[in-house]
Amino acid sequence: MTPADLAFDRQHIWHPYTSMSEPLPCYPVVAARDTRLQLADGRELVDGMSSWWAAIHGYNHPRLNAAMHNQIAAMSHVMFGGITHPAAVALCRQLVAMTPAPLECVFLADSGSVAVEVAMKMALQYWQARGERRQRFLTLRRGYHGDTFAAMSVCDPQNSMHSLYEGYLPTHLFAREPQCAFGDAWHDEDINDFAALLEQHGSAVAAVILEPIVQGAGGMRFYHPRYLQRVRELCDQHGVLLIADEIATGFGRTGRLFACEHAAVVPDLICVGKALTGGTMTLSATLTTRAVADTISNGAAGCFMHGPTFMANPLACAVASESLAMLQENQWQQQVSAIETQLRQALLPLADHPAVVDARVLGAIGVIETHQPVDIAAIQAFFVERGVWIRPFGRLIYLMPPYIISREALTALTAAIAAALDRPQLFQKM
Numbered sequence: 001m002t003p004a005d006l007a008f009d010r011q012h013i014w015h016p017y018t019s020m021s022e023p024l025p026c027y028p029v030v031a032a033r034d035t036r037l038q039l040a041d042g043r044e045l046v047d048g049m050s051s052w053w054a055a056i057h058g059y060n061h062p063r064l065n066a067a068m069h070n071q072i073a074a075m076s077h078v079m080f081g082g083i084t085h086p087a088a089v090a091l092c093r094q095l096v097a098m099t100p101a102p103l104e105c106v107f108l109a110d111s112g113s114v115a116v117e118v119a120m121k122m123a124l125q126y127w128q129a130r131g132e133r134r135q136r137f138l139t140l141r142r143g144y145h146g147d148t149f150a151a152m153s154v155c156d157p158q159n160s161m162h163s164l165y166e167g168y169l170p171t172h173l174f175a176r177e178p179q180c181a182f183g184d185a186w187h188d189e190d191i192n193d194f195a196a197l198l199e200q201h202g203s204a205v206a207a208v209i210l211e212p213i214v215q216g217a218g219g220m221r222f223y224h225p226r227y228l229q230r231v232r233e234l235c236d237q238h239g240v241l242l243i244a245d246e247i248a249t250g251f252g253r254t255g256r257l258f259a260c261e262h263a264a265v266v267p268d269l270i271c272v273g274k275a276l277t278g279g280t281m282t283l284s285a286t287l288t289t290r291a292v293a294d295t296i297s298n299g300a301a302g303c304f305m306h307g308p309t310f311m312a313n314p315l316a317c318a319v320a321s322e323s324l325a326m327l328q329e330n331q332w333q334q335q336v337s338a339i340e341t342q343l344r345q346a347l348l349p350l351a352d353h354p355a356v357v358d359a360r361v362l363g364a365i366g367v368i369e370t371h372q373p374v375d376i377a378a379i380q381a382f383f384v385e386r387g388v389w390i391r392p393f394g395r396l397i398y399l400m401p402p403y404i405i406s407r408e409a410l411t412a413l414t415a416a417i418a419a420a421l422d423r424p425q426l427f428q429k430m
């Protein structure tokens with residue numbers, strides 16, 4: 001990429017959550033292979049992010065590439081209205097088989113946020129079909145469910161999205177975020193706030209929506225499985241649907257295929273995305289039960305009112321199907337548990353570092369929470385200089401590497417984090 005390309009980028013292209021007038025620096029990546037990103041100047045970076053939870057098998061994988069090539073040769077896309085195709089059927093078969101038995105009706109959508117919109121619309125249509133006016137959602141503080149409007153309305157209310165869009169977003173119900181961490185002792189008071197909200201508003205609540213066990217972008221928090229079990233019990237008592245947003249946690253990241261399995265809880269709807277296509281293309285899915293699907297279908301509308309142009313895009317379905325097959329064959333449990341062991345050894349001792357509030361690891365996720373927020377431009381430059389790609393936010397420096405990462409590459413990532421903690425200039429002054 002030429003300097004002119006980079007200047008054009010700065011001048012004309014939005015990046016995620018970035019100012020157009022004072023953009024943060026961007027690093028030009030021209031290729032990626034296995035667990036390495038290649039910069040335009042030839043330098044290689046070990047990837048600690050899996051491109052936001054997605055690239056679980058690493059980059060440029062020959063099997064994923066072959067799946068896409070084969071599908072391109074047949075057809076890249078065809079509308080899904082009135083048409084079906086082998087790639088969609090194969091993928092949905094796998095999704096139905098992998099998820100708990102009652103989840104058997106699959107809606108394929110374009111992105112994680114849209115999968116959340118779909119789940120919330122399904123919950124609303126479900127109650128409408130039952131003749132009950134239930135239009136509120138109950139969720140947890142510190143949650144993250146995406147950037148579209150309905151998804152935004154159930155994200156943590158403290159962050160700026162709610163104040164920015166106040167008056168426009170529907171006001172939902174927010175329970176205090178779980179305090180009992182994964183692996184700590186359980187105290188039943190932890191569920192009190194959630195239980196009280198459901199007690200008070202239960203008959204107006206269409207569904208509870210939450211990220212099971214791991215709250216991702218809202219703080220990288222790992223909470224007690226008993227909390228999720230109590231949520232399921234309370235939803236059943238109040239006849240409220242439970243939507244599990246497994247977009248970040250799905251497909252093995254937390255050490256279980258789905259994070260709900262840590263609590264042996266089965267939701268009424270589940271959203272998956274991110275790792276679904278092995279990090280190659282955008283695709284998501286919302287699965288629900290026969291009972292929910294039938295109720296919606298027998299309602300006044302007679303159908304579920306959603307159908308994106310690129311629904312079930314064959315190219316995305318084909319590569320997702322191959323990625324799920326690889327996940328099973330690669331023995332992801334061993335991969336994830338080896339990463340977990342190494343992350344524990346390397347990161348947990350950093351909890352004693354004076355710059356650190358907490359160090360935590362679950363599955364192939366490692367988190368260092370610091371006292372001071374990072375100076376993103378400075379710390380990013382430091383990491384790139386050390387040959388690693390780690391993108392912290394706020395007071396969180398975290399890793400979620402591809403499952404295929406080698407011991408040495410993972411050591412490069414954890415060593416870079418340890419080194420960063422010793423440099424106060426990489427953090428904002430409070």
Ligand SMILES: *Cc1c(COP(=O)(O)O)cnc(C)c1O
Binds near residue numbers: 114273
């Ligand atoms: C990333 C994410 C989303 C949104 O997915 P997009 O593909 O970015 O729209 C929703 N929920 C959770 C838990 C996520 O991590």
